[in-house]
Amino acid sequence: MQTTIQQTQFAEDVNTGLSASHKYLNSKYFYDTHGSIIFQKIMHMPEYYLTDCELEIFEKQASGIYEAFRVDHQPFDVVELGAGDGLKTTILLMHIFKKNPKIRYMPIDISNKAVEMITEKLTHEIPGLEVLGKTGDYFEMMEELSRIDKTPKVLLFLGSNIGNFNDGKARSFLGELHAAMNPADKLFIGFDLKKDPRVILDAYNDPHGYTASFNLNLLRRINEELGANFEIMKFRHHEVYDPQTGTAKSYLISLEKQDVRINSLDRVFHFEKWEPVFMEMSQKYDFAMIEKFASGSGFTIEKNFTDSKNYFLNSLWKLK
Ligand SMILES: C[S@@+](CC[C@H](N)C(=O)[O-])C[C@H]1O[C@@H](n2cnc3c(N)ncnc32)[C@H](O)[C@@H]1O
Structure with missing residues (x-):
């Protein structure tokens, strides 16, 4: 059957990958x-x-964070x-709002479901x-951000989302943020720190199988939205962590030699037995890496906040 090629961004990115x-x-x-669920x-x-x-960090140090903001x-x-x-x-907003009810909160997310959930949650x-x-x-929102009125902004980039970018992409992302920020704005950014490799592997290779189903869900999404015929059971989630570089990586491994058709691309993709598909990196940092990141992208670290185990760090940056 002849299918129409839908050149959506999603289809294009899947094709490239x-x-x-x-x-x-x-x-x-x-x-x-x-x-998202x-x-x-x-x-x-x-x-x-x-x-x-x-x-x-947010529960115990909310006052200090607010004062620093x-x-x-x-x-x-x-x-x-x-x-x-x-x-x-x-948790953080509850504290800040009590001290300063004049704040506005602007959540940006690629998932409409996430934006809906957070808006509903906060309204209540x-x-x-x-x-x-x-x-x-x-x-894509970066430019729009710089055009919103000149009310000072604190940009939050939490959960060590930055760790999902490789070094080059993280630097260019920080550069774009820098260009979109005004002198009075600040950036509050979360970094997952290097720690016992077993703790890191357990987080991404969990016994409940949630991380595996999270990764495999993308194949299901491609099936649903791009008309593909991935057989989910023929792929397995695999996690690795390199303590030297601090990089954790998730893969889906093809468990057999197989062909998968994606109708909206009108293409068949071949997978060898044990062939990996790289899904996501989660970089872990040390203080020196974070300082280098900040100064290399035109920021000064104003204050760092860590948890009691020194597993995670939230860093408040301002323009140099
Ligand atoms: C790992 S979750 C972290 C959520 C939250 N920041 C936290 O710390 O719990 C990443 C979130 O970023 C969103 N996201 C990922 N890539 C995005 C992009 N390019 N633009 C906007 N949102 C994105 C996802 O939809 C998801 O809700």
């Missing part, structure tokens, strides 16, 4: 409605220490890039807080 000599898929597509399960499991550690009690906007369900941000949990959610790619 699966045509590469080392196959890959872009992890930003993890977050359809189903993926699975990610919530990941955040709630005990092995995924990142959520608990960042939550502890703004000392003048003037109105300001909190803009969150890749907000997700806002589990941790809600912090009555009176002005929430202006936006669905879209934060790379």
